[in-house]
Amino acid sequence: MHDAADEYTWPTCAACSRDLWETEAGRRTCRLCETRTAERLAAFPGLFQQINSSAALMRGARRGGAPTSGSRTPPIPPRLEVLSLAAAGGVATRLRDIEDSWRKTLGWTIAPWRGSPGQAVPEHVRFLVNNLPWACDAYDSVGQDVEEIRRLHAECTQALSHDRKPGRVNVGHCPTIIDDQPCGAQLTASAANSRIRCGICGAQWDDMWGWRELRRTQEAVAAGERKAA
Ligand SMILES: [Zn+2]
Ligand SMILES: [Zn+2]
Numbered sequence: 001m002h003d004a005a006d007e008y009t010w011p012t013c014a015a016c017s018r019d020l021w022e023t024e025a026g027r028r029t030c031r032l033c034e035t036r037t038a039e040r041l042a043a044f045p046g047l048f049q050q051i052n053s054s055a056a057l058m059r060g061a062r063r064g065g066a067p068t069s070g071s072r073t074p075p076i077p078p079r080l081e082v083l084s085l086a087a088a089g090g091v092a093t094r095l096r097d098i099e100d101s102w103r104k105t106l107g108w109t110i111a112p113w114r115g116s117p118g119q120a121v122p123e124h125v126r127f128l129v130n131n132l133p134w135a136c137d138a139y140d141s142v143g144q145d146v147e148e149i150r151r152l153h154a155e156c157t158q159a160l161s162h163d164r165k166p167g168r169v170n171v172g173h174c175p176t177i178i179d180d181q182p183c184g185a186q187l188t189a190s191a192a193n194s195r196i197r198c199g200i201c202g203a204q205w206d207d208m209w210g211w212r213e214l215r216r217t218q219e220a221v222a223a224g225e226r227k228a229a
Contacts, residue, residue, distance in 0.1 A: 014143030027137050029146060034136040037146050040153040041129050047156040048091050048121040053194055054160070055086035056208060081159040092117035094152055095124035098145050102131055105139060174198040175217040182221045187214075 011020045013030040015037075024030055058079065085091050092114075099111045111127070114120030128149075135142045169190065174183040178201060185200035189211075196214060197204040205214040
């Protein structure tokens with residue numbers, strides 16, 4: 001035999017399963033989970049910007065055409081995680097799905113079209129941050145969304161950290177002409193930074209435009225050397 005006290009289960013956080021404090025009675029998640037989720041949401045616009053520019057560099061590298069010389073090797077090896085997080089079905093879509101389910105529960109119209117993934121991510125984040133206190137307080141399915149936000153955040157930081165650690169990729173030799181000779185220093189690049197800088201002569205190339213310019217100049221220098229030889 002057991003008494004009523006045994007039947008009573010103490011309320012737990014829908015996200016981390018810890019017992020709620022008395023001051024959290026009636027809530028769906030603990031306050032710590034709400035705080036952590038708000039921090040992760042706030043990080044998405046910055047993370048996505050990096051993912052987006054890494055993906056653009058990878059796509060540009062792949063589009064470089066048939067390899068005709070050694071200098072045509074892609075500056076950044078395409079990595080599927082980054083490309084898929086940037087594309088449709090990636091970060092923007094997954095945040096929109098959460099926004100849609102919250103709107104449905106609140107009886108609001110579904111999320112309006114927010115534009116490209118780059119434009120949409122900050123908008124979805126704004127909605128989710130604004131309504132997170134409601135969700136943590138009263139939304140029955142908030143546990144799975146807190147988990148999805150945690151997982152998505154981890155996927156983004158991991159995709160980017162790959163580029164930072166082993167990091168640097170050789171992207172050919174510096175084509176800057178100094179005293180009628182190409183500088184020739186080994187150049188390296190990493191997807192975490194859109195700038196390539198020559199450590200010898202200080203020349204630098206930024207973003208897609210700069211990278212294309214670098215490749216074009218390297219090819220011109222290579223063609224000149226072939227002619228001279
Ligand atoms: Zn919790
Ligand atoms: Zn140089």
